[in-house]
Amino acid sequence: MAHAQGKYADFESLRERAVALRRAGLSRRQIRDRLHVDNNDILNRLLEGEPPPEWTKRPNAKDDLRDRARELRLQGWTYDQIQVELGCSKSSISLWVRDLPRPERRRSYEEAAAIARRGWEAKLRIRDEERQQTKQLALQEIGQLTNRELFLVGVGLYWAEGSKSKPYRRQERVIFVNSDPNMISLYLAWLNLLGVEPERLRFAVHIHETADVAAAEEFWATHVGVEREVLLKTTLKKHNPSTNRKNTDETYHGCLRVDVRGAADLYRRIEGWWYGIVGAVTAADLANRT
Numbered sequence: 001m002a003h004a005q006g007k008y009a010d011f012e013s014l015r016e017r018a019v020a021l022r023r024a025g026l027s028r029r030q031i032r033d034r035l036h037v038d039n040n041d042i043l044n045r046l047l048e049g050e051p052p053p054e055w056t057k058r059p060n061a062k063d064d065l066r067d068r069a070r071e072l073r074l075q076g077w078t079y080d081q082i083q084v085e086l087g088c089s090k091s092s093i094s095l096w097v098r099d100l101p102r103p104e105r106r107r108s109y110e111e112a113a114a115i116a117r118r119g120w121e122a123k124l125r126i127r128d129e130e131r132q133q134t135k136q137l138a139l140q141e142i143g144q145l146t147n148r149e150l151f152l153v154g155v156g157l158y159w160a161e162g163s164k165s166k167p168y169r170r171q172e173r174v175i176f177v178n179s180d181p182n183m184i185s186l187y188l189a190w191l192n193l194l195g196v197e198p199e200r201l202r203f204a205v206h207i208h209e210t211a212d213v214a215a216a217e218e219f220w221a222t223h224v225g226v227e228r229e230v231l232l233k234t235t236l237k238k239h240n241p242s243t244n245r246k247n248t249d250e251t252y253h254g255c256l257r258v259d260v261r262g263a264a265d266l267y268r269r270i271e272g273w274w275y276g277i278v279g280a281v282t283a284a285d286l287a288n289r290t
Contacts, residue, residue, distance in 0.1 A: 081115055150189065203224055
């Protein structure tokens with residue numbers, strides 16, 4: 001410490017030289033080497049208050065946004081207003097303008113809340129656009145399905161959502177229940193691929209008793225291409241007043257149950273296919289596959 005104090009004893013003279021070099025456009029490293037100042041704390045004190053030359057500043061993609069944010073802040077804009085105008089986060093705005101004076105409040109609480117709400121709505125729109133773009137790109141990755149791909153997808157779909165025989169209740173029946181029309185369509189396409197005749201299929205609606213039962217029956221009959229009269233008796237679910245159901249609007253159609261008559265042999269084959277898939281996935285050579 002004594003050596004350092006001796007080396008930089010004439011601090012004011014050294015500072016004058018450092019400031020002159022800084023104003024001449026030298027970088028910190030150049031000044032350090034020119035003056036032989038190897039202590040960063042001392043160098044900081046020598047250059048205190050002196051901005052770096054423009055050529056030493058790294059370009060930043062957000063420089064224009066920052067400059068615009070500072071300009072708007074000086075005009076009296078709030079963080080919420082700047083966020084709506086520039087579409088950037090409040091944390092970035094705060095970092096860019098924190099050295100500027102805070103503008104006087106010119107709006108009521110309701111006006112400020114409305115601005116904040118518009119900012120949030122803008123952010124939600126951006127998120128939704130990103131969400132839709134991701135879905136669209138993923139959709140394009142699928143392309144056309146081969147029969148084998150549909151076959152494997154159908155086996156997995158049935159084993160996840162279809163009825164299964166239990167050791168304590170041996171019922172080898174092929175029954176599939178789902179509320180998603182697209183899942184029903186995929187399942188029917190799979191049954192068709194397996195050669196299951198349409199006349200072996202039976203359909204029944206499962207729905208809450210407080211819903212529009214007739215409309216649901218018409219919806220599902222139309223979806224699978226049968227007359228409403230051929231549907232089996234609809235199963236009504238008792239409504240529990242203590243539960244707060246969300247599926248109460250006109251898009252709620254309940255579930256459709258699809259039964260395949262005389263399907264014990266088909267069920268056994270499905271189970272065999274499923275465990276064939278499991279065995280293939282867990283085979284010892286899995287790591288060597290391409």
